[in-house]
Amino acid sequence: xxxxxxxxxxxxxxxxxxxxxxxxxxxxxxxxxxxxxxxxxxxxxxxxxxxxxxxxxxxxxxxxxxxxxxxxxxxxxxxxxxxxxxxxxxxxxxxxxxxxxxxxxxxxxxxxxxxxxxxxxxxxxxxxxxxxxxxxxxxxxxxxxxxxxxxxxxxxxxxxxxxxxxxxxxxxxxxxxxxxxxxxxxxxxxxxxxxxxxxxxxxxxxxxxxxxxxxxxxxxxxxxxxxxxxxxxxxxxxxxxxxxxxxxxxxxxxxxxxxxxxxxxxxxxxxxxxxxxxxxxxxxxxxxxxxxxxxxxxxxxxxxxxxxxxxxxxxxxxxxxxxxxxxxxxxxxxxxxxxxxxxxxxxxxxxxxxxxxxxxxxxxxxxxxxxxxxxxxxxxxxxxxxxxxxxxxxxxxxxxxxxxxxxxxxxxxxxxxxxxxxxxxxxxxxxxxxxxxxxxxxxxxxxxxxxxxxxxxxxxxxxxxxxxxxxxxxxxxxxxxxxxxxxxxxxxxxxxxxxxxxxxxxxxxxxxxxxxxxxxxxxxxxxxxxxxxxxxxxxxxxxxxxxxxxxxxxxxxxxxxxxxxxxxxxxxxxxxxxxxxxxxxxxxxxxxxxxxxxxxxxxx
Amino acid sequence: xxxxxxxxxxxxxxxxxxxxxxxxxxxxxxxxxxxxxxxxxxxxxxxxxxxxxxxxxxxxxxxxxxxxxxxxxxxxxxxxxxxxxxxxxxxxxxxxxxxxxxxxxxxxxxxxxxxxxxxxxxxxxxxxxxxxxxxxxxxxxxxxxxxxxxxxxxxxxxxxxxxxxxxxxxxxxxxxxxxxxxxxxxxxxxxxxxxxxxxxxxxxxxxxxxxxxxxxxxxxxxxxxxxxxxxxxxxxxxxxxxxxxxxxxxxxxxxxxxxxxxxxxxxxxxxxxxxxxxxxxxxxxxxxxxxxxxxxxxxxxxxxxxxxxxxxxxxxxxxxxxxxxxxxxxxxxxxxxxxxxxxxxxxxxxxxxxxxxxxxxx
Numbered sequence: 017x018x019x020x021x022x023x024x025x026x027x028x029x030x031x032x033x034x035x036x037x038x039x040x041x042x043x044x045x046x047x048x049x050x051x052x053x054x055x056x057x058x059x060x061x062x063x064x065x066x067x068x069x070x071x072x073x074x075x076x077x078x079x080x081x082x083x084x085x086x087x088x089x090x091x092x093x094x095x096x097x098x099x100x101x102x103x104x105x106x107x108x109x110x111x112x113x114x115x116x117x118x119x120x121x122x123x124x125x126x127x128x129x130x131x132x133x134x135x136x137x138x139x140x141x142x143x144x145x146x147x148x149x150x151x152x153x154x155x156x157x158x159x160x161x162x163x164x165x166x167x168x169x170x171x172x173x174x175x176x177x178x179x180x181x182x183x184x185x186x187x188x189x190x191x192x193x194x195x196x197x198x199x200x201x202x203x204x205x206x207x208x209x210x211x212x213x214x215x216x217x218x219x220x221x222x223x224x225x226x227x228x229x230x231x232x233x234x235x236x237x238x239x240x241x242x243x244x245x246x247x248x249x250x251x252x253x254x255x256x257x258x259x260x261x262x263x264x265x266x267x268x269x270x271x272x273x274x275x276x277x278x279x280x281x282x283x284x285x286x287x288x289x290x291x292x293x294x295x296x297x298x299x300x301x302x303x304x305x306x307x308x309x310x311x312x313x314x315x316x317x318x319x320x321x322x323x324x325x326x327x328x329x330x331x332x333x334x335x336x337x338x339x340x341x342x343x344x345x346x347x348x349x350x351x352x353x354x355x356x357x358x359x360x361x362x363x364x365x366x367x368x369x370x371x372x373x374x375x376x377x378x379x380x381x382x383x384x385x386x387x388x389x390x391x392x393x394x395x396x397x398x399x400x401x402x403x404x405x406x407x408x409x410x411x412x413x414x415x416x417x418x419x420x421x422x423x424x425x426x427x428x429x430x431x432x433x434x435x436x437x438x439x440x441x442x443x444x445x446x447x448x449x450x451x452x453x454x455x456x457x458x459x460x461x462x463x464x465x466x467x468x469x470x471x472x473x474x475x476x477x478x479x480x481x482x483x484x485x486x487x488x489x490x491x492x493x494x495x496x497x498x499x500x501x502x503x504x505x506x507x508x509x510x511x512x513x514x515x516x517x518x519x520x521x522x523x524x525x526x527x528x529x530x531x532x533x534x535x536x537x538x539x540x541x542x543x544x545x546x547x548x549x550x551x552x553x554x555x556x557x558x559x560x561x562x563x564x565x566x567x568x569x570x571x572x573x574x575x576x577x578x579x580x581x582x583x584x585x586x587x588x589x590x591x592x593x594x595x596x597x598x599x600x601x602x603x604x605x606x607x608x609x610x611x612x613x614x615x616x617x618x619x620x
Numbered sequence: 621x622x623x624x625x626x627x628x629x630x631x632x633x634x635x636x637x638x639x640x641x642x643x644x645x646x647x648x649x650x651x652x653x654x655x656x657x658x659x660x661x662x663x664x665x666x667x668x669x670x671x672x673x674x675x676x677x678x679x680x681x682x683x684x685x686x687x688x689x690x691x692x693x694x695x696x697x698x699x700x701x702x703x704x705x706x707x708x709x710x711x712x713x714x715x716x717x718x719x720x721x722x723x724x725x726x727x728x729x730x731x732x733x734x735x736x737x738x739x740x741x742x743x744x745x746x747x748x749x750x751x752x753x754x755x756x757x758x759x760x761x762x763x764x765x766x767x768x769x770x771x772x773x774x775x776x777x778x779x780x781x782x783x784x785x786x787x788x789x790x791x792x793x794x795x796x797x798x799x800x801x802x803x804x805x806x807x808x809x810x811x812x813x814x815x816x817x818x819x820x821x822x823x824x825x826x827x828x829x830x831x832x833x834x835x836x837x838x839x840x841x842x843x844x845x846x847x848x849x850x851x852x853x854x855x856x857x858x859x860x861x862x863x864x865x866x867x868x869x870x871x872x873x874x875x876x877x878x879x880x881x882x883x884x885x886x887x888x889x890x891x892x893x894x895x896x897x898x899x900x901x902x903x904x905x906x907x908x909x910x911x912x913x914x915x916x917x918x919x920x921x922x923x924x925x926x927x928x929x930x931x932x933x934x935x936x937x938x939x940x941x942x943x944x945x946x947x948x949x950x951x952x953x954x955x956x957x958x959x960x961x962x963x964x965x966x967x968x969x970x971x972x973x974x975x976x977x978x979x980x981x982x
Contacts, residue, residue: 093623110929184926190875191858191928199793200928286876287812289792289856292819294812302859302874336731337739345749367861368872369879372775376768383760390716390756391749397723398748404739405732406657407664415668415728422720426713429760433709433767435702435774439868442861442924480660481641491671499679503686506865508924511932519865519920521906522689522913539630546634547641556645556655599739619743 043581051161053153056579058160059139060473063466065160065167066131067545072171073122074538080115083107085531087513101179109512113182114202116510118174120185121210125217126170128320128458130163133259136323136465137228137252139473143572144246146237146589148582151230155223162220170213173206181210184510186309189284189302193276194295208277211270218263225256225263237571239591243347243620244608246570246595247340250347251326254354255319261358262315269308276300303369310361317454318357321421322350324461325392328414331464332396334568335411336403337604339596339619342395349388356385366434367441375434382432389425393418404599406566409483410468416491417460423495424453427502440505447509448501456494463490463544470548471565475577476555482547486540493537497530567605570595574609594619658734665732672725676718688901691865695892695919695940696883699868701770708766712759780882784848787841789921790823791853791860791873794930796921797823798838801831802956807852808832812876820965822856827962836954840937841921844947845891848884861925864938866892872925885940892940893917 052058082091083106090105101111138156142149150156173180182202183192187210197203232245232253272283276297284305285297333340340346359381366375396418405411427449430436440446463486470478507520514520558565564573571591575583589609597606601616612618648655694700730736773779788799788807801807809826810816816824825832843849853862855873862881863870871881887895896902896914909916919938923931941947 091623108929109932113926113929113931182929188859188926191926194858197858197928199930288875289812289817289822289824292817292822294814294817294824301877303877337733339741339743341742342744342749344744345753367870369874369877372771375771379767379771380764383764386760387753387757391753393720394752395749397720397727398742398745400724400727400731402736402740402742403727403731404736405661405665405728407661407668407728407732408657412664412668415724418724419721422717422724426717429713429763430706430709433705433763435767435770436706436709438774438870439699439702439706439865441870442863479638479641479645480657481644482637484660484664485637485641488667488671492674495675495678500682500686503682503690506691508863508922508932510926512929513932516933516935517920517922518916518918519691519922524907526686526689543634543637546638550638554642556649596743598741600741 051157053149053157054581055138055142055150055153055156056473056583058156059135061160062131062134062138062163065164066127066135067548069122069126069131069167070541071545073119073127074541076115076119076122078535078538079107080112080119081531081534083112083512085528087515110179110182110201112512113184113200113510114180114206117181117183117185117202118170121170121181121214123455124185124316124320125214126163126167128454128462129221129259129316130217132320132458132462133252133255133323134160134163134224135462136248136327136469137224137256139469140248140572141228141231141252142235143472143575143583144249144570144595145232145235145240146571146584146591147231147235148584148588150227151235152227155227159220159224159227162216162223166213166216166220169209169216173209173213176205176209178202178204179206181207183207186313187211187270187273187305188309189273189276189305190288193273193284193302193305194288194290195277197290208274211274214270215267218267221259221263225259228252228256229260237588237590240608243344244591244594246326247329247343247346247350248323248326250350251322251329254350255322258315258319258322258354258357262312262319265308266312269305269312272308273305303365306365306368307362310364311358313364314361315357317450318353320454320458321461322353324417324458324465325350325421327461327465327468328396328417329399330570331410331414331468332399332418333596333598334468334566335406335408335414336400337406337567337598338399338403339598339600340395341398341401342391343594343596345391346395349391352388353385356381356388360385360432363432363434363437366437372434379432379434383429386425386429386432389421393422393425408467409478409480409487410464412484412487412491413460413464413467416487417457417464419491420452420457420460420494423499424449424451424457428453442509444501444504444507444509448498448504451498451501452494456490456498460490463487466548468566469572470551470555471558471563471577472572473579474552474555475558475579476551477558477565478551478555479547482543486544486547489540489543490537493533493540496533497537500526500530564607569597569605569607571608574607592618661732662734665729665734668725669729672721675721688899692892692896692899694866694868695885695887696867696869697886698770698774698883699866700886701773702868705766705770709763712763774883780850781848784850784882785844786850786852787843788852788854789841789862789873790856791862791923791927791934792822792856793858793928794923794934796923796934796936798841798936799823800836800838800951800954802834802836803951804831804834806831808835808958827958827966833958834956835958836951836956838954840939842947842950843885843938843940844944845885845888845940845942847944847947848882850880850882853879853881858927859925860923860927860934863922863924864919865922866919866938870924888940888942889917889919890942892919 092105094102095105178201192203192207195204275281276283282297282300284302285300288295288297329340362378363382431440467478504523558577563577574589591608592611595608694703790797808831809829810824811826812824853871853873855875860873862873869881869883871879893914896917902914903912906913906916921936921938923934
């Protein structure tokens with residue numbers, strides 16, 4: 017408590033100087049809430065857009081789980097909403113593939129990339145490094161509005177006559193390379209819109225990413241050396257680096273794909289025969305697209321998981337009242353993951369016609385990336401060992417993240433080994449693996465972040481009881497959905513029905529169970545959203561002008577609860593110590609801006 | 621109406637939960653004490669420990685009741701090795717899984733703030749960190765080496781049996797075309813150009829090549845036990861993937877890029893059925909067939925690369941016969957496509973040719 021008192025005096029000294037800094041320009045409503053350049057507002061815009069997409073993406077999965085669970089039932093409400101896509105209350109196979117494709121696209125890009133990085137990198141980078149705002153507020157604003165435009169285009173593709181893209185979120189040609197496939201209408205305008213939306217999304221991601229890196233490198237406050245950065249910032253910065261280096265590859269890949277589709281080039285197409293007619297494409301290779309796609313696609317999963325890892329490291333440490341275990345090892349393992357993640361992409365392509373000799377390299381690096389991941393897991397467990405854990409919603413979600421990351425990560429050792437992957441590739445085993453390790457886990461990281469920094473964002477707390485209900489349903493339900501899928505190994509994914517195969521008919525009652533679990537988990541996420549919006553207006557208030565509700569050491573808790581432009585009135589605090597001084601020198605925590613006491617040695 | 625009721629109930633549920641949540645919070649605030657999470661931590665400590673028990677129990681339950689439903693043992697030789705590799709990996713990851721989960725949830729319970737008031741400042745331990753870097757690295761190296769040995773054996777082109785049989789399987793929306801080379805063991809050439817490819821000859825087979833004359837299209841894939849087979853794979857329109865789940869065989873079919881998979885079947889269809897008969901679960905009666913599950917068992921070919929709206933319907937039966945003789949007997953029942961379809965139509969065309977020639981010179 018001593019520390020808080022110290023701040024308050026420091027800040028009151030500066031109230032006079034902050035006046036002239038703040039009031040030179042009266043912001044209009046439009047500038048405050050819509051075209052806003054303040055990182056805190058942009059973070060909220062990303063979060064709420066991401067939540068909208070989360071509901072849409074989740075709802076799509078509920079609809080296709082209904083088809084999978086009860087293939088012989090009809091649900092009249094589906095016809096009410098989707099008309100001819102669900103005639104007689106049963107979704108058509110084409111609509112099913114649109115749902116699957118859009119579910120993947122939305123959750124991977126719009127929720128877990130845009131929603132996750134966009135929210136927390138924006139909120140925390142300036143706060144935690146001690147900056148007034150991003151390096152370029154204008155670019156930051158553009159980043160959100162490109163994301164918004166991408167969202168509008170992507171969403172609009174649901175409402176066109178030929179339906180949304182239906183050739184898989186991976187956009188593989190030739191099915192997505194030919195516009196007028198009679199048997200796959202989603203390859204038409206729906207996929208053009210998909211490409212346009214992705215192009216806008218990539219622009220957004222690059223604008224954001226460049227800004228994050230520039231901000232972290234240039235705008236750190238006095239004393240904030242790189243090795244004094246909280247792990248969240250390390251994670252966000254390297255996520256941005258990954259995005260900057262890999263998203264252009266996707267932009268190039270889908271641009272060439274659009275050339276094939278509209279201009280008749282043959283980058284990815286060769287000897288296509290449809291209904292006995294040889295098309296004019298010559299000399300391209302569908303496998304080339306897969307290389308380009310996964311050159312983004314694999315770093316993309318780390319773009320999703322690294323921010324969650326950063327958030328979890330921070331949340332675990334704060335609520336364990338204990339420094340993160342092995343800070344340096346954590347930083348080094350993030351770097352190792354970033355570097356190796358560029359050398360593993362072809363493990364998605366072991367059985368796609370790739371030269372088998374190439375597999376050796378990719379197996380090696382794929383299994384190698386498990387080492388830094390393992391280090392992180394052990395360090396998280398080391399962090400909670402002999403802590404004094406405050407088991408509130410953010411902490412529970414952070415622990416749940418570690419559990420999910422272990423469960424999902426370990427099966428990666430099977431999939432990454434090419435010989436085993438022959439059988440597992442494109443089956444439910446893969447579905448189980450990646451949904452647990454980058455789907456549910458990343459969501460857990462995101463939830464931990466939202467519950468933890470909600471007081472920072474809104475000056476109120478989210479409701480704990482609802483948080484606990486949300487957590488336990490999601491934890492148990494997440495495993496109920498995806499863990500049994502490991503046993504469905506061998507069943508192909510992306511199947512509208514299994515009735516055509518004797519081999520795949522054994523799991524009829526299990527798929528019903530999974531569908532019920534999926535619906536319950538979805539409803540629990542709605543509870544989270546109810547809690548979120550209810551708490552913005554009615555949540556328990558954070559007490560005190562400079563409250564630090566969790567007793568955190570990082571700089572965002574030294575700023576006033578009232579959210580002001582420029583974050584700190586008066587001078588920006590300077591930094592004197594690393595970010596994890598918990599339970600040390602007889603104090604519960606010491607914030608980073610407190611100078612070393614006489615005789616105190618800085619932790620290194 | 622029911623739909624409306626369901627929605628009404630769900631909305632009610634949310635309202636009730638929010639009220640409960642609010643009430644809990646208010647009562648805690650009104651208790652007069654400083655707001656603390658200690659009580660919550662205590663409760664959640666127990667719940668998390670309970671979750672650990674539930675989780676491990678549910679995994680045991682799943683192993684007991686779901687494992688028998690899985691695709692049965694490998695019906696090919698290389699599949700035994702990949703399965704073994706799977707189980708070796710499973711062994712290692714199970715150890716890690718159990719230990720880390722036990723530690724994670726036990727520590728959550730043991731060190732929650734109601735049981736442990738003071739946290740220990742303990743920021744790193746280099747020795748420990750080296751240990752848990754080096755051990756995974758060693759295990760992973762072992763797995764990589766084992767994996768590569770199996771992998772290169774499967775794709776060892778030089779080590780192939782000269783007497784292998786060859787089957788050509790071509791995917792298209794939404795069916796598989798299975799072509800056998802016929803008694804001469806040689807496929808007729810395929811030429812992919814506008815002259816050869818037509819709606820009646822989608823594969824672009826050159827019928828002037830005498831090797832093509834005894835080729836036949838089969839409605840199923842017939843293989844011989846212990847006889848290596850090379851599957852030559854291709855696709856006409858979009859990507860497909862040739863997947864034989866029981867044989868642990870999977871390879872994409874790519875338009876314009878030939879791929880292949882070489883393997884040796886180990887059990888005939890009948891042998892596999894006999895094996896399954898010994899497993900209790902496979903003696904259950906199937907819903908549609910009204911027969912024991914093992915009796916309707918068959919090997920199947922499926923597509924595992926999303927290829928359009930009927931992707932899930934690309935099924936073909938696969939049969940493994942016991943001897944070469946069985947295979948030859950089956951082959952005798954198959955008809956050459958050239959003899960039965962192409963030749964008669966060529967003869968018809970010959971009659972019509974003069975007219976066609978006039979049209980084309982115009």
